[in-house]
Amino acid sequence: MSDLKQHIASAFDRDLEGIQARILKMGGLVEEAILDAAKSLETRDEELAGKVVKGDKSIDALDEELNDEAARLIALRQPAASDLRVVLAVMRMSSNLERIGDLSKNMAKRTGVLAQLTQINGSTAALRRMARDVELMLKDALDAYIRRDEALALDVIDRDREVDQMYNTLFREFLTFMLEDPRNITSCMHLHFIAKNVERMGDHVTAIAEEVVFLATGTKPHGVRVKEDRTSSDPALSADIGME
């Protein structure tokens, strides 16, 4: 390899490290946003909710910087196919992280209105557990990315089924609470909105884990992911509500 090529290769690696550092920083901020949003709901902490809403701007900015930097890197360094694959995957991961940040912000924004409404026993604690699971999935997805750990990424994808299951259970519970007492309806509508947000966060984490599998193996994990949104098809949800 000529000195020039050596020089170019190491400049690419250095640029790539910059991008990877940025995605990990973004991942850390998004993990924090998920946890803070869920905590603000449970403890009715409007100050913490405001922090999540404001903090989303930093996540958006990192996503934009990462995209610019990645485009510059591709244009200047003209990476080989395998390096290019990494850059494009990181861009898609960044876009998914940005969406999770948005969803956390939307969740935090409900803190104020929920604090004014009838409390539904245990529901914000259940949502916080669900959010905690999603945050741990994200942590593992990012670890799997750093170590190119296919098994860990597949484990993350698998765990999204549990999150979907938690959503299904909550959907059922909210229905039951509403049917039991109409004063619960408004709260439960907001809580359902939030549960659906957390369920979508799980989908975005799964998309990130799928990129990791792609990077580790060169193929996307087709057929691994089985969606478990039973609320769309289970007649029991309309027939047996409140019968458990």
Next chain:
Amino acid sequence: MSDLKQHIASAFDRDLEGIQARILKMGGLVEEAILDAAKSLETRDEELAGKVVKGDKSIDALDEELNDEAARLIALRQPAASDLRVVLAVMRMSSNLERIGDLSKNMAKRTGVLAQLTQINGSTAALRRMARDVELMLKDALDAYIRRDEALALDVIDRDREVDQMYNTLFREFLTFMLEDPRNITSCMHLHFIAKNVERMGDHVTAIAEEVVFLATGTKPHGVRVKEDRTSSDPALSADIGME
């Protein structure tokens, strides 16, 4: 320009045309999926709903092919910065289209369960109008892309506020129906799920229109987009429900 460079440039243009043809084909399929999903809900047409669910596989496949082709194009042709910007924007547009396809599929999947439940007067017609608006926004966003029409793209972004407003109105209406008669609760929970899906489709169309503005002007339309999800903060939603 040497003959070789001329040859490379035209090969890039040809490849880019292939990618653009694919994104427009994908756009057409996604528009159809939105309309069919909304129609299947209103007419309780489970066969049409099944078509949407099956058709989503073609949309996913196009997204994957487009990503592969774009990566191959970048690696082989090493496009100049301005061409690269187009390719990366098209990849992001494709990813947004793929998500809209997913959301249409999720909407269509509710047809069966809604058909078994209490009908809520006018609600599926309202959802269909909302879906129709989103479909027209998508059509215009794709037209704006072809013509690099900044004004049209900004118009699309602006119209997303109306979709958000329709969502807010529906959220309110569903609450009212539930409070009026608990037998409406299950239906309204499913309808709220669908309304939220359509509202998210509007967000993805907005993201596509933002890419078009970026391509036409070189900058993202910051501050143009004002989110109008009043259900997160408007106290009237909890206090005045049913008082209008």
